């Protein structure tokens with residue numbers, strides 16, 4: 001998937017968070033959005049993902065040289081962020097079975113294999129509400145990375161992860177994201193070390 005940003009701008013009330021942001025995200029490449037706290041990284045990622053509206057400029061989405069309407073983009077993009085909730089009433093098995101039906105997972109993997117890849121087999125029948133914050137973050141990452149989508153958006157992906165979780169994150173990226181566009185919003189080099197290009201939010205103030 002290709003995503004083009006054309007003179008994009010976002011303000012909250014009278015404060016512009018960023019302006020005149022033009023950039024092209026190319027098919028299958030990996031990008032980092034960087035900048036200090038409050039510079040607008042998460043806001044930009046949410047705009048790209050279609051969950052927040054921009055105030056000026058345009059975004060174009062293209063797959064195999066065909067334009068995708070913004071209202072259809074949710075089917076093509078997955079999003080993981082510490083502030084997005086998972087369905088806590090479900091067990092992990094229920095959650096991924098439900099997700100498989102609603103959004104669709106990449107065809108090479110089923111619910112059992114996802115749970116095995118996360119190292120959460122022993123907790124697969126426990127309601128997610130009883131998971132630790134790091135376990136929940138693994139679930140959020142897996143939900144995004146195993147979705148059958150053309151673009152994976154990750155906001156602060158290592159939040160709450162221990163060393164084993166960090167290794168898991170890098171192996172999921174390596175094994176399942178090679179042929180997809182990935183955009184990471186982050187301040188931590190370890191979260192985006194695999195990215196080929198960086199957008200610095202400070203350039204768009």
Ligand SMILES: Nc1ncnc2c1ncn2[C@@H]1O[C@H](COP(=O)(O)OP(=O)(O)OP(=O)(O)O)[C@@H](O)[C@H]1O
Pocket residue numbers: 012017035036037038039040041042043044187
């Ligand atoms: N819903 C909102 N209403 C008003 N202001 C907001 C809203 N959401 C974000 N902001 C403001 O927009 C600015 C950018 O916030 P954002 O969360 O995008 O920054 P960030 O670069 O991701 O920060 P961090 O590194 O701390 O996660 C901040 O000044 C924030 O206060």
